[in-house]
Amino acid sequence: MAIARVVTFDGVTKDRMEEMNREMSEGDPPEGFPPAEVIVLHDAEAEKSLAIVIFETDDDYKRGDEILNAMPAGDTPGQRTSVTRYDVAHRMKS
Numbered sequence: 001m002a003i004a005r006v007v008t009f010d011g012v013t014k015d016r017m018e019e020m021n022r023e024m025s026e027g028d029p030p031e032g033f034p035p036a037e038v039i040v041l042h043d044a045e046a047e048k049s050l051a052i053v054i055f056e057t058d059d060d061y062k063r064g065d066e067i068l069n070a071m072p073a074g075d076t077p078g079q080r081t082s083v084t085r086y087d088v089a090h091r092m093k094s
Contacts, residue, residue: 003057
């Protein structure tokens with residue numbers, strides 16, 4: 001079963017989200033980062049963001065979580081307010 005790392009951020013301006021989007025689109029993942037699907041939601045008016053990183057295995061989750069937790073605060077979109085682990089109960093694309 002896939003596992004999701006769900007992180008909430010406050011203080012994420014529209015400009016910062018656009019900058020992060022460019023960085024994520026143009027750059028490579030951190031060294032050693034396992035394969036993952038990344039979804040980032042942003043509420044520009046409330047300056048809040050939600051990042052969902054989906055890993056296929058528990059080992060990938062653990063490695064990814066360790067790498068993401070070690071990132072400097074300046075590399076995040078805003079102030080991290082929570083990190084939660086979820087089992088992915090269902091995924092569907094149409």
